[in-house]
Amino acid sequence: MHRVYLDNNATTPLLPEVFDAMRPYFGEHFGNASSIHHHGQETRAAVENARDSVAELIGCSAAEVIFTSGGTESDNLAIAGLVKPGDHVIASSIEHHAVLHAVNHLQAMGCEITVLPVDGRCLVDPDDVKRALRPSTKLVTMMMANNETGVLQPVTEIGKVAAEAGVLFHTDAVQAAGKVALDVKQIGCHALSISGHKIHGPQGTGALYVKKGTRLQPLFHGGRHERSRRAGTENVPGIVGLGQAAKLAKNGLYDGAVERLAAMRDGLERQILEQIEDACANGCGASRVPNTTNIRFDHIEGESLVIALDLKGLAVSTGAACSSGAIEPSHVLIAMGLRPEQARGSIRFSLGKQTTQADVDFALNLIPGTVSRLRELSPRYDKKAVST
């Protein structure tokens, strides 16, 4: 069966160049990067080379990069590592669960938390951040690009608010990396998370930038790896893959790949909205990363649409989470003011470096017919009432 993958915000396929770079580190280059002999020197050099590539992607120095097991660990390390009991932390309601649940856990440890709302475009207001500041505020954590809508947050303004108040600022840039330019100095952050598998690198790899001079408590206790900030023998093949993916992600920002993605995403979105009544793009009033569109199809269950499209070879997703056997609508779309049934009828299409115009055309051939068939089957759908 012909299959098209438009779920790149969930994970991206490993690029062949990334796999090629990793392969020797599963075989002949097997040394522990902490060993002082030849084998260790070889893998140490590869790890440091990858660190340089990650540093270049985000505009920091290599010593400020800590390798982790992914975006979730990077977020947890930043959040738990920068605050102590009694501190006040500000987050937004549309953060990924890797941040929201980490912040909730802090609450159980005696921290105070403020979770800020977003507007209907999925945007946090930097003035809300200013108003939420307290003398005890230690950390502001706000994502750069939302994983469900692709909406870019005003992180530079938020960074300024944090800097004026002398507060630390962490941003989860997992969904921004490789899609927009990243510069930690321009953002003004003290910590920034990225994940390998969202930039066509390997799953289970990631990095956290921590600004020089920022005190960070490690999550793991053990050896002195990563300058005592993340104990554990380095995942050398994974780190090499992350480094190669970071290099390619940086190049992709300047070789026209981003513009090509944006044109395909815009075409997909425009044609869906033209061809299907009672559909609208969530967050389209804000500036977004170039690969994502999140579309609300009224009168259908998003899960049914995902399954129906999958049966025809198209992979897309909803932001819904299955909890205790029930489908919970996306917390992001609910925070934007959608009603639960509107959030449940929303689908995310996310393109990647491998997506072609033929893939987009394949999707456009399937979506309108599948949506109208599901609506015909829905007891909630009254065609006459809708179209008049």
Ligand code: PLP
């Ligand atoms: N943050 C954001 C915005 C994400 O989209 C994700 C994954 O979907 C994560 C964090 C977690 O990253 P990882 O899957 O590498 O743990």
